[in-house]
Amino acid sequence: MTLSPEVRSLVQSTRQAARILAKADSETRDQALELIALELEQQKALILLANQADLKMAEVANLSTALIGRLKLDEAKFEAMVAGVRDVCRLADPLGQRQIHRELDQDLVLERLTCPLGVVGIIFEARPDAVSQIVSLAIKSGNGLLLKGGSEAIRSCEAIVKAIYQGLAKTAIATDVIQLLTTRAEILEILAMDKEIDLIIPRGSNELVRYIQANTRIPVLGHADGICHLYIDQSANLAQAIAVTVDSKTQYPSACNAIETLLIHQDIAAQFLPQVAEAMPQVGLRGCERTLKILPNIQAATEEDWQTEYCDLILAIKTVDDLESAISHINQYGSKHTEAIITEDQNSAQIFMQDVDAAGVFHNCSTRFADGFRYGFGAEVGISTQKMPPRGPVGLEGLVTYKYQLRGNGQIVANYSGKSAKTFTHLDLE
């Protein structure tokens, strides 16, 4: 597609500003975050007013209650939003980390150092509080940022970005480093800029993520599906199995790390299934044939159920022959997100964790722990279900890459080849 001169020039100014940000030291970046937090606090009334206007329009437009819930900024959410900026500020600097330091030969020294990706594009829906979090992560990691929010949150996002600009204006960092895009046409333009944008992070529905993955050559950090399973082995502690099932399904059913399918070993199905059904009466169960023999009043599961992320209080149940069958089912239907086993048998747990192909393989705990904050990353940029790193919950690490720097005093390769070739020392340094 042909890019409009406006968008091209906007992205170029972001890229230019990002180059300068990339050189800012850790203190400058952290100070900018603190100034942004202060400015947000000062403009709280204006931001909440803008949010009120968005909410009014959302009601007029008859948007879903769930969406309005995500759109709404109340006092508590606002405070969490500002605290989030300061949390990112406190994280370790992700830039300039030395991953390799090696003498190749005398006075020829290789370093691998982390550096920013360049320009990151974020496309998100509804939640205006995502703006300040994403901006903080981008500044902390030295990246330029193109933000495209949903039209339903436009007034809130603009008010938040205005406060961010006023915070940045007090620093040496150019405000161009952050750009808020407001029209839908700009999404398509952004997706086409694979030379100018280094990473796209979609935050929203599975449909949004799938659409973006299918329409860009830029790397995408995200996941379209979260079809997670919990397998209850025959040697499970049943009380534990019930508690973990209830938590994995009901603690936050619309989360991507909630389970969609429960797999149960045939030997304990008759004992376990009635108990788990009783423990979560609010969940609509769907069972395979063998499960229906034990729970005759639930709906029958179809092939489609094994492939569905309900994002709701619905759970498919399959009674399986053994550990092997459970692993096969997961490797066939799982989305490589998070998979868990409940068992007292260490050997079965080991086999499960080895053979299940997923970013997270858990033993005797809830799948809901799959999260950047719970893992201790201090922030979550996204969760990736791709096979290549970064996979699983991704913290600031996902916004940086590295460069190899090699310093010499005139070395040439000709001296390291042929008959009287010099040899490399390959000595790792401190």
Add this chain to the structure above:
Amino acid sequence: MTLSPEVRSLVQSTRQAARILAKADSETRDQALELIALELEQQKALILLANQADLKMAEVANLSTALIGRLKLDEAKFEAMVAGVRDVCRLADPLGQRQIHRELDQDLVLERLTCPLGVVGIIFEARPDAVSQIVSLAIKSGNGLLLKGGSEAIRSCEAIVKAIYQGLAKTAIATDVIQLLTTRAEILEILAMDKEIDLIIPRGSNELVRYIQANTRIPVLGHADGICHLYIDQSANLAQAIAVTVDSKTQYPSACNAIETLLIHQDIAAQFLPQVAEAMPQVGLRGCERTLKILPNIQAATEEDWQTEYCDLILAIKTVDDLESAISHINQYGSKHTEAIITEDQNSAQIFMQDVDAAGVFHNCSTRFADGFRYGFGAEVGISTQKMPPRGPVGLEGLVTYKYQLRGNGQIVANYSGKSAKTFTHLDLE
């Protein structure tokens, strides 16, 4: 596209065999490599005979001298090929490396461990000695492998794979883990299998790489272009500048890390350019207007020259105003591969290495050092010019990913949220 049942079943058998290989311990994998090396040695005569047949067909088909050179297996190449298998064997095990070991709370421990990608597809041209190297890397890293070589090397590749199978037959590793594909139609089928294949590594011409990148959703490890630059700053040591220019251009002109464009600071152009032209009379020079004033007898460079990877003894030369202009030119035309500066000014070097956007930024040494073996990786899986890791020369690290393993004793997330929420300890362990 619809996949033929034959290819689908072949890939599934590779995937299955790879799952078992992934569980093999380091010793088993290393032993397999040694058995393969022995079998190659024993079948040397048969392999060289098959190569003779390929060479005869290549002559009949009037293939280029360069291609025939790459196709040809002589005694020295054969020995290097077998030594290469043993070199991979000696590398550190890339699997099971613990990257994170963290207590999230009491008895809730997170580990991040490296594991194989799964199934890797390699599409290469001509060089039959690539087969044993790639097979060794795949076995060492626990991955299944689909090999698609060029038709011109088919007899040599089949003979080598036969020896590899006979080596593997003496181990617990199923031969299905390695598959040699022989028809061109299979390439398209492989590229469509984004659910079954985890990484594609193209080894061959820029056209091959570009074709593959444009026709698959599978991650591709490789680079289509290697447009590298050398910038001679005004404070360069001229003798060093000349030696590094000659090496970077002529030591192996068809390599991707050879330079295509030389940038020279205007203040020393009149002194430097005649000397460098004299130092490499075999190189065809093309210059910008200012360069032509100093070297009036060389060809004029056009816009196209700045965008061209010659892979030949041709060098474009541009006289630039200053360091800033050199960096701008590189960031506009470079392929993010390897870029070098020659200067005695540490500050200029620092700015160059910070601002140039490339996998490798070098100071006072030849661009030809950008190579997995020279970096001390012991092997080179490929060189990536993408921004996301892995970038630059990629060793065995490029064939592994990681999994998060979380072990608990029944923990649920509900206890870590709400009013009386437990807090995480997030304590890094040994």
